[in-house]
Amino acid sequence: MLPGNAELVVKDGAVLVNGEAVQEISAANVFAYQNNPELRRLKDQIEAFEKRAAEARERGDEDAALRYSVALDEKRKQYYTLETDILNMLQLFYEESKKGRSDPVLADALKQLELGNVEEAKLLLPQDSLRALADSLASRRRLAEAELKEDSEKLLSRSKVRIKALHMDVENPNRFEEIERTYEDAYEEAKAAKDYDFIYDYANFLYDQKNYPKAIMIAEKLYSIFIDPDERDKISDYDRARLLNLLGMLNNDNNEPSKAERYYLDAKELCESSNATDSQQYWDILVSILNNLAVLYKNTDKIDIAEKMYLEGLELRCKLSESPTLLLYDSIAASIRYNLANLYLRNGKPVLAEKLSLEVLETYRRLAEVVSESYYEPQVALACMGLANVYRDSGIVDKAEELYLEALTINRRLSKTVSKAKYDPIIANNCFNLAILYKNNREFEKAEKLYIQALEIDRRLSESVSKEAYSPYVASACHNLANVYFATNRLSKARKFYLEALNIRRWLTNKVSNSVFAPKQADTTHILATLYLRLGNTNEAEKLFLDALKIRSKLAESVGHEKYDPYVADTCHNLALLYLGKREYASAENLLEEVLEIYRRLFKTTHKKFYELDIAITLYELCSVYSMNGNPDKSKECIEEAKRIEVRHNYDFQ
8 A cells, every 4th residue: 555666664563664663553563473483582582682782791791792792683684584574475465455366375374474383384385286286377378368367476476485484494304305396386487477586596596406507597598588678677787797696606616617707707897887886785796796706717727816806805895894893703704715715725825824714714603603503504614624624735634634524524414404415515525625634644544435425426416416517526536536546556446446537537628628627637647647557558658648748738838837847747757767668768868858948947937946956856867868878978967967956955866
């Protein structure tokens, strides 16, 4: 009954129209508010936190007062959200009654939800009846639009309430599978009814469940609607930007970085050029886009751009914070710091990485303690893994192991109680990183078991969810498991898993991304050649060393000599040793001369002293080869230069 575009809000039990309180109306007189147990529980908690915060301030305990204030703010948000949900249900009642054909089943289900009776609401909206309704709609598509509209609205309204009820049914281990079925059954009708929020929520749900191919298909179809000239003016810039951001995340996680970058950049440009950028939601989505872009650039070795994006996003998020103190509890800022710490660790800045990782873990532990343990527990596990990676790479084994195991315990519990689809990939990653720690510490039996656990999960996900998304993890698990077998002299098993890793990485290089996977293909090719050399199969070893050399030489030319020349030199050196074993001295001489040239260039351009030590070692090897090839003068020159380097470094290479 509100006139025009008047806005109705219920807050703290008061009814406001366009921000002005309506004195004659009180939410306390509305049955749905009076009898909702969750609303009463939240109100009691708010009053308790208000009292504790006041008492803490009176005794001068500012830290305690701050903790209670943060918790109070969170509870108020939950209270206002529930108030709004109840208001929306009441508005739905009104809309149905205004049509003169109310849906009694929907009304009963909404009433049960208002009363906190989740099971009763679900029983009133069984999946079978919704599916039957969806089937009926499909078979009656030829009927007049007016006749279909009522059932269409009924299906979508009931589906949304069932999804809400399933989300609230936290004790149901199958609720996410049921949510997906509900979305799927109503999807076609949502497209016909142009319910774009429903379609976006479906794609976002599938992303959260890591079903990337299906989510991409739905999101791309929705985007084609958003850019259609007939629909474009009806869609807000914010809705377009958040869909572009989602498409970027989906393609990035599905190993399509070039597509992801295009979507992110389009979303960033849309936010920055929008006329509504004074809105909080635009700033929030822009922070998310900057963070996601930085992740992509880090993964594609554009480290400087990635750092710039992280810092830009963090600066923007800090500006949006109400105070520096509340920023300590900001989970979004913590997420950016987590990613920035990963970048610093990868870029050889462990001190910065440790500082940021400690801040992130402290933030998430604080939020879990004072706001919601169940909500922030996954972030605590993620932060534990991030800090464990820092300690592992710094050689602090005990601390790293403790944090990895804490994260693994949390993630395994969440897989059983929350979502197997969501947390199994995280468990695989957790096992993989802990296995690296054990392998580096020569605890090969523990490493082997964890690599096998990770591999089993990644294989299943590659086969059932997305080959593009999960086969890289299968290849990494195979490669690292083979490393364990190689180190423990189980060469037959090592060969089997190296070959599987190599086949996958060849496919990824050719079909998914040359720039991302060619270096990994070269790594597996090189070490498999080393294994064949150990087995005495010099012909296969030679072939593979030449393949690795070809890939690494191309990468040095296209990406950068400083980055890839050390790998080129390593492969040349191993190939030269192979030729020495076969008494092909001329080929060995050519390769060692190339190795020497690379190390001389790297010593000049990088100013790293260890390259001069590599020069000396290579000179001694060349000395022997020149002698075998009848070049005593060159042999003598090599010895003299090598000895001069020995003197400078006070080291004996022979």
